[in-house]
Amino acid sequence: MNLKLLINIAKTLLMARFRQTLIAAIGVMFSITMFITLISFMTGLNGLLDGLILNRTPHVRLYNEIKPAIKQPSNIAFPNELFLVSSIKSENVRKDIYNSASVIQFLKQDERVDGVATKLNAPVFFTIGDIKIAASVSGIEPMEENRLFKFGDYLTGGDLKSLIQESNSIMLGKGLADKLMAKIGDVVYLNTPNGDRYDFKVVGFVQIGIADIDNIQCYASIQTTQKILGKPSSYVTDIQVRLKDIKQAPSVAKEYAQLFNLDAMDVQTANAQFETGTGVRNIITYAVSITLLVVAGFGIYNILNMLIYEKMDTIAILKATGFSGSDVKWIFILISMIIGVAGGVFGLIFGYLLSSVIDNLPFETQALPTISTFPVNFNVAFYFIGITFALVTTYLAGLFPALKASKIDPVIIIRGK
Amino acid sequence: MSDIVLETRKISKLFHDPVTVKVLDDVNISINKGDFVSIVGKSGCGKSTLLYILSTMDTDFSGDLLIDKESMKKRPDSYLSRIRNEKIGFVFQFHYLVDEYSVLHNVMLPGLKLGKLSTKEVEHNAMQHLKRLGVEDQALKSANRLSGGQKQRVAIARALINNPLIIMGDEPTGNLDKKNSDIVFDIFKELVEENNQTILVVTHDPDFAERTDRIIEMSDGRVL
Numbered sequence: 045m046n047l048k049l050l051i052n053i054a055k056t057l058l059m060a061r062f063r064q065t066l067i068a069a070i071g072v073m074f075s076i077t078m079f080i081t082l083i084s085f086m087t088g089l090n091g092l093l094d095g096l097i098l099n100r101t102p103h104v105r106l107y108n109e110i111k112p113a114i115k116q117p118s119n120i121a122f123p124n125e126l127f128l129v130s131s132i133k134s135e136n137v138r139k140d141i142y143n144s145a146s147v148i149q150f151l152k153q154d155e156r157v158d159g160v161a162t163k164l165n166a167p168v169f170f171t172i173g174d175i176k177i178a179a180s181v182s183g184i185e186p187m188e189e190n191r192l193f194k195f196g197d198y199l200t201g202g203d204l205k206s207l208i209q210e211s212n213s214i215m216l217g218k219g220l221a222d223k224l225m226a227k228i229g230d231v232v233y234l235n236t237p238n239g240d241r242y243d244f245k246v247v248g249f250v251q252i253g254i255a256d257i258d259n260i261q262c263y264a265s266i267q268t269t270q271k272i273l274g275k276p277s278s279y280v281t282d283i284q285v286r287l288k289d290i291k292q293a294p295s296v297a298k299e300y301a302q303l304f305n306l307d308a309m310d311v312q313t314a315n316a317q318f319e320t321g322t323g324v325r326n327i328i329t330y331a332v333s334i335t336l337l338v339v340a341g342f343g344i345y346n347i348l349n350m351l352i353y354e355k356m357d358t359i360a361i362l363k364a365t366g367f368s369g370s371d372v373k374w375i376f377i378l379i380s381m382i383i384g385v386a387g388g389v390f391g392l393i394f395g396y397l398l399s400s401v402i403d404n405l406p407f408e409t410q411a412l413p414t415i416s417t418f419p420v421n422f423n424v425a426f427y428f429i430g431i432t433f434a435l436v437t438t439y440l441a442g443l444f445p446a447l448k449a450s451k452i453d454p455v456i457i458i459r460g461k
Numbered sequence: 462m463s464d465i466v467l468e469t470r471k472i473s474k475l476f477h478d479p480v481t482v483k484v485l486d487d488v489n490i491s492i493n494k495g496d497f498v499s500i501v502g503k504s505g506c507g508k509s510t511l512l513y514i515l516s517t518m519d520t521d522f523s524g525d526l527l528i529d530k531e532s533m534k535k536r537p538d539s540y541l542s543r544i545r546n547e548k549i550g551f552v553f554q555f556h557y558l559v560d561e562y563s564v565l566h567n568v569m570l571p572g573l574k575l576g577k578l579s580t581k582e583v584e585h586n587a588m589q590h591l592k593r594l595g596v597e598d599q600a601l602k603s604a605n606r607l608s609g610g611q612k613q614r615v616a617i618a619r620a621l622i623n624n625p626l627i628i629m630g631d632e633p634t635g636n637l638d639k640k641n642s643d644i645v646f647d648i649f650k651e652l653v654e655e656n657n658q659t660i661l662v663v664t665h666d667p668d669f670a671e672r673t674d675r676i677i678e679m680s681d682g683r684v685l
Contacts, residue, residue: 360557361557363542364545365546366546367542370538458557
């Protein structure tokens with residue numbers, strides 16, 4: 045098969061109907077542009093929304109859950125009997141993690157683990173005048189917390205390091221700070237459940253973007269928190285693990301739970317609804333894009349059909365002078381593919397430009413203090429998918445008219461005049 | 462005895478629509494190299510049908526067709542198009558040039574398809590043929606800007622480009638005036654005499670037929 049000649053013929057026929065083919069190519073271009081823009085924007089937004097929770101959520105969280113003992117004393121005493129015990133109360137378990145230092149050391153050596161950060165939660169009250177505001181202090185390792193969970197992204201004021209450098213320093217959730225009318229450098233008073241009273245210097249504000257959390261949460265270094273609880277430096281209630289591969293979280297969580305005899309929560313279980321949301325948004329994006337492409341495909345199909353009727357004579361000559369049915373088929377598929385490639389490539393370019401424009405549109409949100417423009421995910425894979433889409437659709441749209449053209453009997457046309 | 466380039470053996474063909482009619486009935490002809498043959502007969506006697514069978518474009522017949530001593534029976538489409546490309550030059554009643562191409566490119570098309578020569582060589586040969594037919598000054602014009610007579614000469618140049626075994630014409634002068642008909646006839650005659658080219662023409666024109674070397678007369682699907 046002489047491909048160069050066939051391409052030349054395809055090009056010539058295409059130029060004969062330049063305006064129609066241009067419109068068909070614009071149709072393809074438009075759908076690819078929309079696909080690239082939609083998918084980049086959607087996945088960018090997905091990443092942002094998921095990040096809102098998932099960035100802040102450890103992949104595996106190890107802790108002691110307050111719950112009733114699985115084996116009640118009666119079961120232990122008479123293992124072969126069946127007991128129905130009503131009104132079971134939760135066990136008074138220790139809240140901290142037993143032998144935390146060696147657990148952490150083990151975790152840090154695990155190949156699958158990206159990083160480990162310890163955490164300690166303590167319920168407190170802030171007093172302002174005679175008003176008491178319930179709040180919760182998270183004792184964190186600021187630097188690890190920032191590295192693993194992008195804590196720094198949510199700071200609206202202050203410096204992360206001051207949590208470590210200044211003793212009795214605290215960072216307040218934005219909502220909580222508003223209630224306390226605290227500025228950076230102010231001193232706030234808090235009471236522990238044990239009745240002790242401490243004064244803390246405000247060194248920063250944190251805005252997670254979820255009002256319920258920002259209204260009650262504040263952050264101090266883990267050492268400071270251990271101090272106000274009157275606990276030793278090995279006292280941690282949570283070990284947060286970030287894995288290299290988030291998909292391994294459920295199995296790793298199960299493994300750790302057994303190994304350390306702790307409760308382990310993986311991120312997928314904790315935030316199942318986000319996965320669902322992401323999936324649905326992606327499906328919508330692909331559905332819209334495919335619809336656009338199918339419409340563009342019908343346009344190409346129409347134009348090729350018209351072209352074939354118009355160029356019956358040419359097809360007959362080609363066949364009479366020695367072009368086979370398959371040559372003719374390829375000529376029309378090539379016409380379609382030229383439209384597809386041209387439309388597809390321009391679609392990618394315009395898609396990139398349009399997503400760049402969206403990427404620069406201002407987008408101010410309470411939820412994310414560090415974001416100032418719309419999030420767009422520039423992923424090369426989308427461009428590959430886009431061009432593949434364009435080529436497959438135009439190929440299919442061209443195939444049926446092309447098969448029809450290949451079956452045209454030259455005798456009928458030559459005689460028909 | 463000279464070489465037989467085209468031979469039919471008991472070719473018959475039926476049309477089924479609307480009623481079954483035998484358009485060709487047991488046609489046996491053979492054409493030698495260098496023959497200038499015309500097929501004549503009344504409208505509907507089957508002469509065009511026969512020509513399309515001989516040109517391999519119509520494959521729905523019984524009997525056998527031999528081109529260059531090879532049977533064309535039960536050959537795939539790609540094989541037959543190769544034969545048409547290489548061994549048969551076609552001249553139609555309506556000129557059937559590709560309007561989007563220049564005259565020169567129209568002539569080159571079958572040559573490029575054959576792919577035996579480079580584009581340059583095909584172009585050179587095409588120019589030679591156009592020159593010989595006296596239309597070389599039209600070479601770069603678009604095909605649809607030529608007169609009928611000129612178009613037919615271009616079509617003959619196209620038929621010649623691959624040095625075919627046989628040139629077939631379906632009423633090649635049917636759409637031309639007397640003057641242009643004569644020109645076309647003279648070209649055919651010259652090709653036969655100078656190049657020993659084989660030519661087979663279906664025609665209505667008794668003057669044209671009379672001047673050919675051999676006349677095959679048909680009536681009701683039979684060769685008389």
